[in-house]
Amino acid sequence: MRYQLEAPILAHEQLAEYEFELTLDAPQIATGAQPGQFVQVLYDQTYRPFTRRPFSIYKPRPEAGTFSIVYLARGVFTQGLRRKRAGERLSIVGPLGNSFQPDPRPECRHILVAGGVGAPPMQVLAERICGAAPTVVINGARTASLLVGCREFAAMPLQFIPVTEDGSMGRKGVVTDVLGELLEAAKTPLHVYACGPTAMLRAVGTLCATYGVECHVSVETVMPCGLGVCMGCVVRVRDAGPAGFRYVRSCYEGPVFAADQILWDEAPGRV
């Protein structure tokens, strides 16, 4: 069930220089949300901005009836969103999209790869699986202040590997450096799940294909409606038909796809 709500803002905190976490009172969404699902957000009714923007559901807490979104206030929309205060309401529609399905194989080791603000769905997925199965989280960003969810990942029973390009936290490098080592050393079946920028998803998907490891990614695209009707968020995937491909809606059939189904040459991405 998808809901259109005016959800009260319970908290709005700055996490790092541009990074904010906004917590909403929305029991309908907190209760049913699955890892990888998102909400469409609108904070103003003045047509500026006109369309909603998608944000991954973070820290869904069914018992409290709350969830969060995390964003970087770098664009026009997010700079406007930043002005919303606790006590005000935010227009949201959700939960939307499909979700990550944990690999059911009992001997499977789960590797979660999070890039920047792609961390929220990985956090939701980690909470689902980390107690029951061996889990690794590789959390990468350009610099320490852009890493999302370190405290939360570090507190979970899993192997947490932060990675920064400038070496300001954890390993210096990129997430695929660490992923490559794990894939090379693997002795048990693996399943890789990833969310982050398109270039990272493509690199993760390509690496997994090289090692024959199953990989699911949550794509980042523009989503003008998020409801499955505008066809403006499509992703090109393999198809058995004569054209060899078809377009599927990242907001409706996605945002989670098997990495080997995506034709990366026309990669999903922001305009």
Added chain:
Amino acid sequence: MAEKQPADIDLSVELGGLKLKNPVLTASGTFGFGEEWADFFDLSLLGGVTVKAVTVMPRAGNPMPRMVETAAGVLNSIGLQNPGLEAFLAERLPYLRRFDTAVIVNIAGDTLEDFATLAARLDGVPGISALEVNISCPNQACGGLEFGVDPELTRQVISAVRKRTRLPVIAKLSPNVTDITVIARAAADAGADILSLVNTFVGTAINPATRSFRLANRTGGLSGPCIKPLALYMVWRVAQAVPLPIIGMGGICNAGDAVEFLLAGAWAVATGTVNFVNPRAPVEIVEGIREYLRDQGEQRVRDIIGTVR
């Protein structure tokens, strides 16, 4: 919602053989095939649903990026992505038949034969209330010129559909013309029962940082509240010039906007891009029109249609 509606306000309209319980429709391409809306409201609350354009064969659609936000609107170049005529009939139409609402099928093609094929196949199919002919498609036989920007091509395509269906025929007019009343008359002469206007305005957007078009197809159709005054003007002009009922659309976001179109001469209205932003907009507009009539001391919506001349 239904129990709050007083019986004293009559929202029903009848236009060109199409009976609607209220004058609010959804515009083609902004409401999918209705199934996507199951969680938001009961489709039976609407006057009707206009489905996404259907072509004879399935269409993959255009490359990405296909849509970009502009000031108070969006530009789109989707490329008529749809499952094709037979898949529509087998997989999509049965869902819509469950609701007590008019189902209008928007048809699109590259050639006159495409339109003829679509009209013939859809004629007599239970559960379809009318055909809306998308004459904004490029005509492959005329070097890609849109049917709807030329009066003779408009006449030919509407005539081809008219001959093959008993359903009410709606001609959906393009606004990308010098004088829309010329095209409206051509559609009327060829046997259209209803005119719907406007389709999107051709536009584009450029990214200065990359020095490239923001849409893969370079140009697209502009919709949203930014086009409302243009659309309203065209509806008013056509209402004065051509004696056919009009379905008005273009940037309608709330009941106030919808009432403006009714006053300008539209017999019904359609919500388009606003559906992306506010999924409940169509039903809020039905209620808002009712409140407007009550406030104005009117009993029947048809009494206000075209009263601003």
